[in-house]
Amino acid sequence: MFKKLSHLLVVLVTIFCTGYAQAQHHVNPDEIKQKMKWFADAKLGIFIHYGIYSVKGIDESWSFHNKKISYPDYMSQLKGFTASQYNPNELADLIKESGARYAVMTTKHHDGVALWNSKYGPLNVVQKTPAKRDLLKPLYDALRQRGVKTGAYFSLIDWSHSDYPGFLKDSSRYQVKDQPAKWAKYLTFMNGQLDELAKQYNPDLWWFDGDWEHSAEEWNAAGVRQKLLGYNPNTIINGRLQGYGDYDTPEQNFPVSRPAYKWWELCMTSNDNWGFQPQDKNFKTPYEIISIFTDAVSYGGNLLLDIGPKGDGSIPAEEVNLLKELGAWNKRNGEGVFNTIAGMPLGHYYGASTLSKDSTVVYLFVPAKTSAPVLIKGLKNSIKKVSVLGSDTPLNYKIVGKISWSVVPGLTYITIPENLQDKYMSVIKVELNGKLDLYRGKGGFLTNE
Numbered sequence: 172m173f174k175k176l177s178h179l180l181v182v183l184v185t186i187f188c189t190g191y192a193q194a195q196h197h198v199n200p201d202e203i204k205q206k207m208k209w210f211a212d213a214k215l216g217i218f219i220h221y222g223i224y225s226v227k228g229i230d231e232s233w234s235f236h237n238k239k240i241s242y243p244d245y246m247s248q249l250k251g252f253t254a255s256q257y258n259p260n261e262l263a264d265l266i267k268e269s270g271a272r273y274a275v276m277t278t279k280h281h282d283g284v285a286l287w288n289s290k291y292g293p294l295n296v297v298q299k300t301p302a303k304r305d306l307l308k309p310l311y312d313a314l315r316q317r318g319v320k321t322g323a324y325f326s327l328i329d330w331s332h333s334d335y336p337g338f339l340k341d342s343s344r345y346q347v348k349d350q351p352a353k354w355a356k357y358l359t360f361m362n363g364q365l366d367e368l369a370k371q372y373n374p375d376l377w378w379f380d381g382d383w384e385h386s387a388e389e390w391n392a393a394g395v396r397q398k399l400l401g402y403n404p405n406t407i408i409n410g411r412l413q414g415y416g417d418y419d420t421p422e423q424n425f426p427v428s429r430p431a432y433k434w435w436e437l438c439m440t441s442n443d444n445w446g447f448q449p450q451d452k453n454f455k456t457p458y459e460i461i462s463i464f465t466d467a468v469s470y471g472g473n474l475l476l477d478i479g480p481k482g483d484g485s486i487p488a489e490e491v492n493l494l495k496e497l498g499a500w501n502k503r504n505g506e507g508v509f510n511t512i513a514g515m516p517l518g519h520y521y522g523a524s525t526l527s528k529d530s531t532v533v534y535l536f537v538p539a540k541t542s543a544p545v546l547i548k549g550l551k552n553s554i555k556k557v558s559v560l561g562s563d564t565p566l567n568y569k570i571v572g573k574i575s576w577s578v579v580p581g582l583t584y585i586t587i588p589e590n591l592q593d594k595y596m597s598v599i600k601v602e603l604n605g606k607l608d609l610y611r612g613k614g615g616f617l618t619n620e
């Protein structure tokens with residue numbers, strides 16, 4: 172009797188925990204898988220953090236919020252924001268060259284300064300800065316002309332707006348529960364700006380930020396989702412709308428185990444800051460970017476790689492170089508990345524891998540100048556051909572340790588000749604007979620155990 176009760180208890184706890192975990196996500200993946208196809212295949216997006224914070228080269232919005240600089244001093248950057256070197260066509264060319272399939276531009280950060288001529292408030296670069304122009308339309312037009320999907324980063328937080336509760340890290344204007352009418356006024360403003368962005372730019376993807384400051388109920392997150400899908404049922408919403416988004420957005424935090432979400436995107440800076448900061452020279456190398464990118468893709472995710480234009484709109488030389496090198500690598504090795512699915516489970520190859528959508532091809536990512544043979548464990552398939560992307564030459568491979576009377580497959584060792592290796596990351600293409608079939612056992616020899 173006791174045994175039955177404890178079993179029932181385990182079942183109930185499991186249901187509660189699973190049920191609770193599901194409550195964090197109000198979107199049924201089965202209902203959106205069609206619209207998510209391009210996102211799942213895209214693998215690489217470019218994030219652009221451009222705003223008045225680029226003038227002094229300080230933390231975007233956070234610098235005044237965390238009282239590193241006074242609010243008036245932060246806002247004095249309005250008069251230095253010229254965008255004189257902001258060239259949307261050149262920027263779109265660079266994004267296209269990187270191999271990215273989408274680009275996400277800051278439309279308004281937590282500081283409340285809109286990059287378009289919003290009629291819902293004068294705090295925008297058209298009315299309040301020497302730039303005097305809409306920075307969104309020319310870029311979105313240029314991206315669309317190049318077949319790159321458009322994304323709108325929009326901060327739900329607006330620390331400048333007099334109807335928004337939050338302001339500095341240690342001082343707020345009010346609490347929502349104390350002044351619901353004031354909060355309702357803010358929501359009218361926020362939704363008005365969302366209406367403007369949806370009608371004027373119709374972004375393929377919304378990248379919300381700042382949802383952590385209020386609940387789904389206070390944001391009316393369900394209503395925001397419904398509104399945006401009403402304008403465009405195929406638009407994608409990121410996972411920062413208090414559970415009403417379509418994918419998860421780990422930020423700078425590199426997953427070690429595969430995220431549970433069906434779709435996810437790692438957003439990451441090129442150096443250590445989202446916006447331009449002249450003192451920050453800690454740029455990741457092309458190799459580091461490529462290894463992070465292939466790592467995310469091997470887990471079935473996307474990489475949203477950030478650049479931060481200077482106050483005049485020009486792109487730092489280091490970031491131009493990174494995007495060009497990444498693009499050149501993608502040109503050589505894109506077959507192993509784009510339109511693939513997550514690779515083999517951990518344990519079969521000690522590196523990143525992806526699969527063709529029909530799982531008959533395995534792509535192995537091999538760091539440059541690897542002289543040692545590459546090992547695959549547990550591969551039950553026989554191999555049709557092994558090659559390295561960029562060359563049609565069949566590579567030699569050797570299977571060792573296969574015991575005739577055992578079901579356990581041998582170990583496959585593949586050697587990449589030095590002259591065929593990529594300068595950053597080689598991609599070995601293993602064409603299989605049939606769909607990938609892996610031995611996952613513990614070394615049993617008469618069964619698959």
Ligand code: GLC
Pocket residue numbers: 220231233380381422438445
């Ligand atoms: C964090 C920061 C914000 C930045 C964003 C990018 O949410 O608040 O400054 O724009 O990350 O993902």
